[in-house]
Structures are given as C-alpha cells and as structure tokens.
Amino acid sequence: xxxxxxLCFRSAAVSARQVxxxxxxxxxxxPSVAAAAAASGGAPADPAEERMRAAAAFAxxxxxxxxxxxxxxxxxxVNALIEEVASRLSAGKLRAVRAVPASDVAAAEAxxxxxxxxxxxxxxxxxxxxxxxxxxxxxxAEGSLAFMIGCAQQPTQPQLHRARALAxxxxxxxxxxxxxxxxxxxxxxxxxxxxWPQEEAWEDSGELLDDIFLGDAELWRRSTxxxxxxxxxxxxxxxxEGHALIDIRFYEGLKLLGEDADxxxxxxxxxxxxxxxxxxxxxxxxxxAVVATAAGPRLVWRGEQLAAGAGxxxxxxxx
Numbered sequence: 001x002x003x004x005x006x007l008c009f010r011s012a013a014v015s016a017r018q019v020x021x022x023x024x025x026x027x028x029x030x031p032s033v034a035a036a037a038a039a040s041g042g043a044p045a046d047p048a049e050e051r052m053r054a055a056a057a058f059a060x061x062x063x064x065x066x067x068x069x070x071x072x073x074x075x076x077x078v079n080a081l082i083e084e085v086a087s088r089l090s091a092g093k094l095r096a097v098r099a100v101p102a103s104d105v106a107a108a109e110a111x112x113x114x115x116x117x118x119x120x121x122x123x124x125x126x127x128x129x130x131x132x133x134x135x136x137x138x139x140x141a142e143g144s145l146a147f148m149i150g151c152a153q154q155p156t157q158p159q160l161h162r163a164r165a166l167a168x169x170x171x172x173x174x175x176x177x178x179x180x181x182x183x184x185x186x187x188x189x190x191x192x193x194x195x196w197p198q199e200e201a202w203e204d205s206g207e208l209l210d211d212i213f214l215g216d217a218e219l220w221r222r223s224t225x226x227x228x229x230x231x232x233x234x235x236x237x238x239x240x241e242g243h244a245l246i247d248i249r250f251y252e253g254l255k256l257l258g259e260d261a262d263x264x265x266x267x268x269x270x271x272x273x274x275x276x277x278x279x280x281x282x283x284x285x286x287x288x289a290v291v292a293t294a295a296g297p298r299l300v301w302r303g304e305q306l307a308a309g310a311g312x313x314x315x316x317x318x319x
Contacts, residue, residue, distance in 0.1 A: 051179075051293065058299070059290045067096040073103070074158065078109075086110075086115050103159045132286075135149055144283070145300070160277070161193060161277050175286040175290075190280055195244075212256070220247045222244075224236070266281060
C-alpha cells in the first residue's frame with residue numbers, strides 16, 4: 001500500500017484512565033437474562049444484546065481454543081466476544097489464550113474483563129484468528145465476504161492501520177456482525193487514513209481520491225467538531241500517529257466510474273493513491289462471518305451468500 005510504514009506497535013499497555021472510563025460506563029451491573037425477562041413480563045430487556053451474546057458464544061465455540069493468540073477489533077460484536085472469552089478463561093473452560101488489540105478501545109475492554117494482552121511483536125508477527133466487527137457486511141459478486149469498519153466517529157475515531165495490520169497477520173479472519181449490518185451493497189461513508197506530514201499535505205491525497213470517485217462520492221475530512229464543513233473546520237482530526245481521516249461519502253452504494261465494481265477493485269484504487277496509509281474497506285479478507293440474527297447465530301463461509309438484513313431492507317434481521 002502506498003505510503004505505508006512497517007508497523008510494529010505495542011498496544012498491550014492500557015492506561016488506568018482508559019479502564020476507569022469503561023468502568024464508569026458499567027457501574028450498574030447488567031441483569032441476567034432471567035432477571036431481565038422477569039422485569040419485563042417475560043420478554044428480554046434488550047433482544048439485540050442477547051442475540052449478540054449468543055453469536056459471541058457461538059463464535060467462541062467454533063473458533064477459540066486453548067493456547068492460541070487472537071486479534072481483537074473494535075465494536076459491540078467484538079466486545080461481546082471479549083466478555084465470552086473472559087468468562088471461559090475465568091471458569092477454566094479455556095486456558096492460555098492471549099489477545100492483541102487493534103485499538104485502544106479494544107485494549108481497554110479486554111483489560112477490564114481480564115483477557116491477557118500481548119503484542120503482535122511478542123506473538124511472532126502471527127495470529128491464529130482476527131475477529132473484527134462490521135459496520136456493514138455484504139457479498140462481492142463472486143460470493144467473497146466484504147465489510148466496512150471505522151465508519152462511525154463515536155465513541156472514538158478508528159485506528160485503521162492497526163486493524164489492517166492484524167488482519168494481514170492472521171491465519172484466519174472472522175467478521176462479526178448483527179443482522180442489521182448485512183446489506184445488498186456496501187455504501188455510506190468509507191474512511192481513509194492518509195499521512196499528514198505538514199499542514200494541508202492531506203489535500204494531495206484527497207484530490208487524487210476525488211478524481212477517482214468523481215461523480216460517485218464527495219470527500220469530507222473528519223473533524224473533532226460537530227456540524228463543520230468538508231475541510232474539517234477549525235479543529236480537523238489528526239491521529240496520534242499523524243494521520244488525517246478522509247471520509248469518501250458515496251451518493252449510493254460503493255461505485256467506481258459509475259459502476260458497481262467489485263470491492264477488491266475499489267480497494268486497490270484507494271491503495272494506489274500516494275499517502276494512503278489504510279482504509280476501512282475489508283475486501284477478500286474474511287474467511288467466515290458470524291451474524292447475530294433473531295433466529296440465532298448464523299455462520300457464513302466465504303463463497304456462501306448472505307441474505308440482506310434490516311440495514312437497508314431485507315428480512316435477515318427479523319428472521
């Protein structure tokens with residue numbers, strides 16, 4: 001990828017402040033499924049959370065075993081898996097599982113629940129599995145799984161370069177998603193991280209990206225402020241690594257030259273731009289997807305078709 005530096009990060013160190021922030025959000029204990037059902041007259045208090053937990057348990061049953069090293073992405077589906085793995089480690093049902101987090105948020109979540117952390121360097125540069133959460137999930141034309149990450153700016157900005165480094169280091173990539181994230185065609189806002197060596201230098205990469213997606217999308221630089229214009233306002237976001245984030249805001253689904261090009265081609269066009277460090281389009285990466293549906297977890301392997309969920313029409317989320 002153009003402009004990419006060799007990555008050897010040590011992400012296992014988690015500050016007390018990060019753990020305290022998560023603890024603050026969790027001061028009220030979560031009720032058990034039975035307690036929630038009793039309090040609501042027999043219906044679970046949060047069906048979406050319960051199906052996410054069921055999918056996490058299924059993913060742990062299917063993929064997680066003793067003495068492996070896993071990568072942890074960012075998002076609620078991965079948080080549910082972290083809780084499941086932590087519970088099994090505590091109960092002695094799993095042993096010697098280590099985790100490499102793909103973000104500070106994932107590191108703090110794992111540390112809070114007691115999942116042992118390590119670094120990619122200490123793991124010898126290889127992972128057995130990398131679990132990532134999809135903002136949107138779909139099939140490519142030939143059935144390959146494709147998904148997007150880092151689309152949301154809250155609670156924190158994405159660390160795309162770290163997620164992609166772990167995906168490249170994993171023997172097997174597994175994407176976790178709620179049924180509402182499954183769509184016929186990926187779309188919306190696709191984040192791209194670009195080098196920012198000096199003021200306004202991000203514009204060079206931005207102009208090249210704008211040329212590629214002319215007529216299909218518009219580009220907005222991410223900001224630390226709300227409601228600002230496409231240039232990021234007075235406080236544009238710059239990551240600790242010195243990366244600016246540009247959102248490619250597609251008018252419809254992801255397109256290239258006005259066509260529904262395969263996701264791999266779109267990814268390669270983005271990666272050809274000088275200064276691009278990473279992006280949120282994960283094409284031809286995942287070997288399998290675990291989708292949380294109302295009817296229970298669904299395992300989809302590469303080459304199998306996903307049914308469109310409730311994200312942009314469809315019935316998978318209501319199955």
